[in-house]
Amino acid sequence: MSIGKSPVIFQESKLAHQILDGLEGLEIGPAAHNPFGLRTRNVGLSPERDPVDHEFFKQSQLDNCGSVAPIHISADAADIPLPDSSTDFVLHSHVWEHLTNPLVALEEWVRVTRSGGYIFAIVPKRDAAPTDIGRPLTSLGPLVQNYNRKARREPGGTQTQGSGRGHYTVFSLGLLREIGGWFNLAHFRARLEEVAFQETDDKVGNGHTIVWKVKKLRGSFGLAEALFHRIKLLLARDPIRR
Numbered sequence: 710m711s712i713g714k715s716p717v718i719f720q721e722s723k724l725a726h727q728i729l730d731g732l733e734g735l736e737i738g739p740a741a742h743n744p745f746g747l748r749t750r751n752v753g754l755s756p757e758r759d760p761v762d763h764e765f766f767k768q769s770q771l772d773n774c775g776s777v778a779p780i781h782i783s784a785d786a787a788d789i790p791l792p793d794s795s796t797d798f799v800l801h802s803h804v805w806e807h808l809t810n811p812l813v814a815l816e817e818w819v820r821v822t823r824s825g826g827y828i829f830a831i832v833p834k835r836d837a838a839p840t841d842i843g844r845p846l847t848s849l850g851p852l853v854q855n856y857n858r859k860a861r862r863e864p865g866g867t868q869t870q871g872s873g874r875g876h877y878t879v880f881s882l883g884l885l886r887e888i889g890g891w892f893n894l895a896h897f898r899a900r901l902e903e904v905a906f907q908e909t910d911d912k913v914g915n916g917h918t919i920v921w922k923v924k925k926l927r928g929s930f931g932l933a934e935a936l937f938h939r940i941k942l943l944l945a946r947d948p949i950r951r
Contacts, residue, residue, distance in 0.1 A: 716774040721746045722912045724905060725800065725829060728920060734798035735821070737786045740766070742773035743802055743913065750796075755783035787814040794823040794925065802831040802912060806876040812856035815892060819899055824925035828901065830918070832880040837915040840876065847878045849887045882908065885919045900924045 722745060729747050736749040754763045770777045784790055786801075786808055799818040808814050818828050836842050878884075889901045900923075907918035 717742050718774050719743045719913050720911075722831075722910070722918075724907060724911055724918060724920070728827060728905065729798055729800065729829065732797035732826070734796050734800055734826070735782070735789070735791075737799065737801035737818075738766070738804035738807070739778035739780075740773075740802075741770045741776045741778040744778075745800060745802075747800065749800065750781040751778055752782045752784050752786065752789055753778075753780040754785075755780060758783055758785070787817045789817055789821055791821045793820055794826075796821050796823065796826065798822060798827040798829060800829040802910075803833055803837075803916060805830055805832050806878045806880060809877050810852075810855045810859070811878055812852050812888070812891070813859060815888065816856075816896075819892070819896075819901070819923055822923045824923060824927075826923050827904070828921045828923065830885075830920075831910045831912055831916045832878075832885065832919075833876070833916045834909075835879065835881065838876060841879050844879050846881045847884060849884060849891060852878070852888070853891065880917065882917060885917060889919070889921060898926045900926070 719742060725745050725747060729745075733748045734750075735752050736745065736747070737752050739749070739751040739753060754766070756763050767777050782789065782791070786804065787810060799822055805811050805814070815828070822828065833841070835846065885906075886903070889903055892899075892901050901921035902924060903919065904922045905918070905920035910916045910918040912918075
């Protein structure tokens with residue numbers, strides 16, 4: 710932080726406290742100037758894993774508030790070295806757009822979250838970043854293609870020298886809900902139930918918030934429920950015309 714400059718620290722999210730207080734989870738890509746005040750282990754990049762991006766985001770935090778959030782687990786957001794169903798929630802703010810394959814990342818977050826836990830995501834609004842204003846909104850199709858290829862660090866974002874990975878996805882309200890629907894069709898034994906949505910997040914105020922509750926279906930009853938919901942989803946997608 711520059712000498713004489715007042716620190717910038719954003720308010721905590723009331724919605725996050727309402728849903729996640731009392732739980733222990735993971736925060737992906739934490740920032741000291743954007744705290745949530747929750748019980749989390751922080752997942753992020755180390756200098757050894759990605760020195761360019763690490764230094765960029767470290768300097769961004771120092772410029773804003775003069776400190777840096779600790780990283781407890783050095784890992785890629787889409788490859789977290791934790792067992793299945795080992796955390797109560799996965800939380801991130803203005804991180805998802807930096808990932809080249811957001812659907813692979815979502816699948817990983819669901820994997821490490823227990824049944825009954827939560828995925829809490831804040832993504833930037835259409836015009837939050839000047840570099841996104843002239844870009845088309847991202848549609849689900851290309852994200853699914855990337856997912857099917859398990860593509861990782863492909864070119865195509867707004868990356869420029871000294872700006873980290875840039876934004877690979879320009880999110881919209883519709884895309885967030887389409888992603889939830891895609892996940893439920895693409896995965897038989899896990900479902901995402903939307904439990905909260907904010908058109909304007911109550912954190913920084915320049916993003917959308919979506920919160921999904923994770924449900925993992927196990928055993929014979931889980932199989933029956935999975936079949937029921939699969940049929941229900943397919944009928945809703947392709948209604949029978951009489």
